[in-house]
Amino acid sequence: MQTTTPIFKTNHVERETKLHAVAMEVPIVDIQNLNVSARKTQILKNINIIIPKNSITVLLGPSGCGKTTLLKCLNRLTDLYSDLHLTGSIKIDGDDILNTKIDITHIRQKMGLLLQKPYPLPMSIYENIAYGLRLKGIRKRSVISEKVEKHLKEVALWDEVKDRLKSSAQKLSIGQQQRLCLARGLAVEPEIILADEPTSALDPISSRVIEEEFLKLRNDYTIIHVTHILRQARRLADYVVFMYYGEIVEYGPADEIFETPKPDILKEYMKVGH
Amino acid sequence: MTLRRKLEEKIFRVLSALFTLIVVLVLVHIIWSIVEKGMSSLSWQMISQEPKGGFYFGKEGGILNAIAGSFYLAVAATVLAFVISLPVALFMNIYLIKYQRLLISIRFFLDVLWGVPSIVYGAFGFTLMMYFGLRNSLGAATLTVAAMIAPIMIRAMDEVLKTIPIGLQEAAYALGSTKTETAYKVFFREALPGFATAILLAFGRGIGDAASVLFTAGYTDYIPRSFGEPTATLPLAIFFQLGSPIEEVQNRAYAAAIVLTFIVLCISVAARLLYRLRKN
Numbered sequence: 001m002q003t004t005t006p007i008f009k010t011n012h013v014e015r016e017t018k019l020h021a022v023a024m025e026v027p028i029v030d031i032q033n034l035n036v037s038a039r040k041t042q043i044l045k046n047i048n049i050i051i052p053k054n055s056i057t058v059l060l061g062p063s064g065c066g067k068t069t070l071l072k073c074l075n076r077l078t079d080l081y082s083d084l085h086l087t088g089s090i091k092i093d094g095d096d097i098l099n100t101k102i103d104i105t106h107i108r109q110k111m112g113l114l115l116q117k118p119y120p121l122p123m124s125i126y127e128n129i130a131y132g133l134r135l136k137g138i139r140k141r142s143v144i145s146e147k148v149e150k151h152l153k154e155v156a157l158w159d160e161v162k163d164r165l166k167s168s169a170q171k172l173s174i175g176q177q178q179r180l181c182l183a184r185g186l187a188v189e190p191e192i193i194l195a196d197e198p199t200s201a202l203d204p205i206s207s208r209v210i211e212e213e214f215l216k217l218r219n220d221y222t223i224i225h226v227t228h229i230l231r232q233a234r235r236l237a238d239y240v241v242f243m244y245y246g247e248i249v250e251y252g253p254a255d256e257i258f259e260t261p262k263p264d265i266l267k268e269y270m271k272v273g274h
Numbered sequence: 275m276t277l278r279r280k281l282e283e284k285i286f287r288v289l290s291a292l293f294t295l296i297v298v299l300v301l302v303h304i305i306w307s308i309v310e311k312g313m314s315s316l317s318w319q320m321i322s323q324e325p326k327g328g329f330y331f332g333k334e335g336g337i338l339n340a341i342a343g344s345f346y347l348a349v350a351a352t353v354l355a356f357v358i359s360l361p362v363a364l365f366m367n368i369y370l371i372k373y374q375r376l377l378i379s380i381r382f383f384l385d386v387l388w389g390v391p392s393i394v395y396g397a398f399g400f401t402l403m404m405y406f407g408l409r410n411s412l413g414a415a416t417l418t419v420a421a422m423i424a425p426i427m428i429r430a431m432d433e434v435l436k437t438i439p440i441g442l443q444e445a446a447y448a449l450g451s452t453k454t455e456t457a458y459k460v461f462f463r464e465a466l467p468g469f470a471t472a473i474l475l476a477f478g479r480g481i482g483d484a485a486s487v488l489f490t491a492g493y494t495d496y497i498p499r500s501f502g503e504p505t506a507t508l509p510l511a512i513f514f515q516l517g518s519p520i521e522e523v524q525n526r527a528y529a530a531a532i533v534l535t536f537i538v539l540c541i542s543v544a545a546r547l548l549y550r551l552r553k554n
């Protein structure tokens with residue numbers, strides 16, 4: 001942990017300028033001085049980043065560096081874990097979600113979530129997508145059916161399931177389930193998509209569908225994508241946040257970062273991960 | 275493998291097989307002695323008629339009053355226990371998920387309640403009944419049995435809910451669900467196949483228990499028509515008839531035991547079938 005501190009320091013000024021470069025873009029997520037600790041151990045240390053609208057920001061770093069925790073802070077799923085203690089602020093569309101009186105369910109509806117494994121709801125394929133729509137107050141059958149079809153087509157699942165919309169979503173293959181989870185997230189019409197290594201359990205074809213979908217969606221959505229796979233980060237990222245032991249070591253536009261990696265630890269990560 | 279480990283493996287295997295055999299033999303023996311003594315008295319008349327005059331001296335009649343009473347009682351108590359248990363089990367696994375240490379204490383407390391002998395529930399039910407000035411009745415027995423089986427049902431449901439991965443909870447919240455919606459629209463459905471087992475487990479305990487209804491149900495030769503009337507139950511029918519000096523009446527007790535065992539057996543088989551059906 002000590003070794004990372006100097007790297008962080010030498011790049012501090014540069015990092016600040018990059019922060020400003022990125023800040024020129026329209027920010028949608030603005031994290032300031034975020035610290036997360038679990039009892040005595042600090043999981044995230046002084047996180048300061050701005051995530052610009054309508055782009056893909058990749059959180060990159062080795063396992064255990066805090067990527068998942070950072071992602072869960074954004075829609076406050078950290079509430080589920082009593083031992084996590086958060087300080088600092090996270091502004092989403094200007095609302096500080098850590099210190100807000102706004103209903104957390106509304107904030108969560110702004111963000112679609114894809115986890116490492118798909119978790120289809122225990123209901124039919126159709127109902128999986130209708131569920132979130134009904135929570136938003138959409139009741140009209142025709143509207144719901146229309147949206148179900150639209151979003152299943154969006155994730156290239158419609159042709160595979162159109163004849164069995166009423167059957168259990170849990171009977172789909174893992175790859176199909178993950179695409180369904182993406183579809184149900186999109187149906188709620190979020191602004192942000194949070195994805196935590198969404199392809200790690202998938203076959204290559206389903207992985208590619210998800211990646212291609214992300215590339216298509218980036219013009220309309222802000223995608224925050226967690227991965228430890230360097231090649232995937234290169235394929236997807238507009239911006240990269242490189243994390244190591246709970247700290248942000250490097251941060252900025254992807255092409256800059258990958259062409260001239262500065263911190264030693266990132267160079268090493270890129271060498272090993274090629 | 276060394277000789278020692280081979281020997282170890284062999285001894286352990288033989289011991290396990292031996293104990294399994296003993297358990298099975300004891301069970302077969304119990305069932306056999308019930309069937310042997312009761313089979314001769316088992317008849318259609320016995321399960322289709324209420325007791326006639328002189329039934330308890332070996333004359334005409336049957337135990338339909340006890341069969342019906344036990345069913346009414348077990349169904350009512352199970353429904354009541356379910357209505358109490360469902361919110362408690364969901365509350366534990368949704369709202370209290372953050373407080374793992376508190377949960378451990380609650381689970382321990384429920385396990386203690388599970389282990390409390392049913393006669394204690396019977397005495398407790400009786401005290402309550404006297405306090406409220408009620409008489410022996412189906413209603414009083416329902417309350418007592420529900421109190422007895424609720425901890426079983428809560429813990430059995432809790433065990434099912436515990437296995438649901440936290441990812442499903444996160445997915446439900448991410449779609450904008452409140453805690454209540456997550457509990458009743460997502461967790462409830464996910465756990466339903468497992469709940470069937472929990473319900474039938476509690477039902478089986480409720481229909482077979484004698485001590486909890488000893489002071490509260492009363493006993494009657496008639497099928498109860500309301501919760502205010504006393505009711506006969508199968509376990510008490512067995513208990514009272516077994517106390518008779520007349521051999522024919524004693525055999526009828528064993529016949530009633532066959533009926534009760536058969537019902538409980540059907541319930542466990544149904545529980546398993548239902549579980550498998552729901553899973554596929």
Ligand SMILES: Nc1ncnc2c1ncn2[C@@H]1O[C@H](COP(=O)(O)OP(=O)(O)O)[C@@H](O)[C@H]1O
Nearest residue numbers: 038043062063064065066067068069070081083
């Ligand atoms: N609820 C928690 N309580 C205690 N420690 C946690 C908790 N969640 C995560 N951690 C710890 O925080 C560190 C970062 O975890 P995580 O965010 O899952 O990393 P990553 O997603 O980068 O692999 C790990 O060391 C993990 O053990």
Ligand SMILES: [Mg+2]
Nearest residue numbers: 064067068196
């Ligand atoms: Mg992770």
